[in-house]
Amino acid sequence: MEQVSTFLTQKIDLLIISPNDATPLTGVVKKAYGQGIPVLVLDRKVDGDGDTSFIGADNVDIGRQAGQFFKAHLLPQGGKIVQLKGLAGSTPAKERADGFAEGIAGSGITIVGSADADWLRDEAQQQADALLKAHRTRRRSSPRTPRWQKARGSPRRTRARRRCRSSASRGGPCRRAASKPWRRSGCPPR
Template sequence: MKTMVKSFVLLLVGALLLTACSTKAPGSDSDSKKKGKGDLKIGLSISTLNNPFFVTLKEGAQKEAKKAGVQLKSVDAQDDSAKQANDIEDLVQQGVDVLLVNPTDSAAISAAIESANSAGIPVITVDRSAEGGKVVSHIASDNVEGGKMAGEYIAKELKGKGNVVELEGISGSSAARERGEGFHKAVDKEKGIKITAKQTASFDRAKGLNVMENILQGNKNVDAVFAHNDEMALGALQALEAAGLKDVIVVGFDATDDAQKAIKDGKMAATVAQKPDMIGSEAVQTAVKVSKKEKVEKFVPVDLDLITK
């Protein structure tokens, strides 16, 4: 009898051990290898949220992330390359699955992108490109084409003759370089158009105002202004109005709400519409595809429009 009881106990212990061994630990086995939509984490590093354009871009990304059922963690670099590098390192440490980057400086961002590459995190650039590191896709409007549209409009309005001021964006950013390139493709062939001043105002309205004020102190003979974004254009407009110059053609880039109102009111002449909400949306859609190992285009273009009164 004792032998039978002992055998039964041994069998029971063995069965319990087998059951324990076969129980799956949380997050183990094949279930953990496949993330659900809600588990997908996308990081978004934005150059600055002090610019309405990038606020709209972020909102477009947030709406798409909510629609897709994925997590979106966004950080604001405040136009500081060093802060952006630290922000990206934090996102890497937080274990994001895909990284969206809107560079403050296209060259300076390279090391941060390489850091994400080393961690095995796919990187997608948004609106502005990067000069280094591996990027799986770039989501943006064709800035060269947009600059050309602005230049052609100004040349046409001036009938090929006049003095033009160019306010450039942040030095080192791809957007400033490309918009300037497109603009000069259009105006440099016009022998009667002279670029009387070309200075950076860092995509900022207050700086646009200050730079334009300084330019006007030396020369008020200005027929048109092309600013690489609407914020600088609106700042320049303030300086022109204060100087009593109301007939100057002012063209911006981005089609922000304030710029469109200024056009409607007859103060600004035109702006190139980039559709930032669509850029943000496309960026998240592309990030989801990348997370699923789907093939994506190296460049995903977003349409441009020229908005006038």
């Protein structure tokens, strides 16, 4: 903010700025624009409309496309997700989050938690770990096999072993070992 004020006292002809946070520089940018100095804002917007031109990406559309990709390809049946955002006051983080919410609307995807990671990898890792720990859900080992069958062995396996042993004890070939020789558990050697 002080640097921009210094430039204004030096009677600059053009101000090109890329603010980290939208709010703190809004007043200074409006002052420059009010003095007739063209103001170009790069990548991150300032609050209000005190600039001549904005050069940057359509962050709402970026977020919307990401949400639509989640909806169509990653979680077509719906699900719960956690969301990491960039710097809390930056317009790209806010706009991308808003676009993402638009993209997943009506899909059964729910954002169960979100955090700001300040565009830093270490911070993002810590926030992700905390979010995943806070919103952890237990999964069953398998939706098809009840626990009692896993603990004692399934009835099919038990019958197959009995059949295999009984056919081998009668002198017949071991059907199980013949079809899959690497799985000879419970079968007598030939």
